[in-house]
Amino acid sequence: MQRLNAQRSTALVCAALLVAGSMLRPSAAADAPVAPQRILGILGGMGPEATANLYQEIVRLTPAEKDQDHIPTLIFSFPQTPDRTTAIQNNDRSIIPYLVEGTTRLEKAGASLIALPCNTVHFFHDDMQRAVKIP
Template sequence: MLGVLGGMGPMATVDFMGKVVRNTPAARDQDHLQMVVCSAANIPDRTAAILGEGPDPLPAMVDALRRLEAAGVTCVAIPCNTAHHWHAALQAMTPVRVLHIVDAVAEMLTESDGGGLGVLATSGTVEAGIYQERLAHRGITCRMPDAAGQAEVMRAIRLVKAGQLAEATEILRAQAMALVSTGCRQVVMACTEIPVALAAEEGALRTVLVDATEALARACVRTCMASAHDSATSLAA
């Protein structure tokens, strides 16, 4: 049973769940994955914590993890890129496998990154090096907006959290285009609020954008379907 440590933000968690459902081959309810989702909106701001400007979110994340464990989950996904700064700490506290969103993104990349992989993320994700460090092991170099652009990305993310999508969409489209103009052939929407704002994007950008939320959803479906198959096999044995 898939566990979702969510609520960061709440609408991004809803977006993620929809992507899990749409990526599951199913003709009726009973073909779908079982999920328990903890939408722990109380978890303190992750970027503020990484920048040394706010309280540690780890205790509230651990509380949500414990609720998921109590509910019986066997695998956990966290639809918040910035929260992955605490991935190793959370994994060390539980026997349940915690998927990593950057590994899921790496599985989805199709282009070689001659121009570097564009990354639109929170300032916390950028500062903590969540994408840079994990992708360096795969020989992939990340490219982020300059300081002014990064501040704009962060402003757009806060607008999505406050439900003001139209302005956020304009900002994010411009920042993605700026990364493309520096030579990036793929740009990761590496904050789960960003695909909420760019969901209706139909232009040339559409083929460039890589949706980290979609990548994590597909990884969950693969993992849970494989373990369902393993269970069926071991029952048959």
């Protein structure tokens, strides 16, 4: 239950931060496709179920009247990331390249901010934050 409440809180924050800026706008070029102003990135796969639960909560809590009102979202699911608890307990820094890979891929793909549905991965937040310019 505690994990679900944490995910609900994260979903609410994501929805609040992005809902106003999630409307589509025309690109500068006349023949270019429409592009979202802001895109939510989710670094997931640690476990995949937590990622799915967070995304479901974001969809459920977004005040959308139609599909087009939902928040543009990129999900990078990387279940091959080593176990976070083991890395923390053993002070094992070999996990950092996996986390940095995920955050940089999301940033390069256009994410405006990154949500982390895995509780233990927050231990490595500072290392991931140094790798990207987005929150």
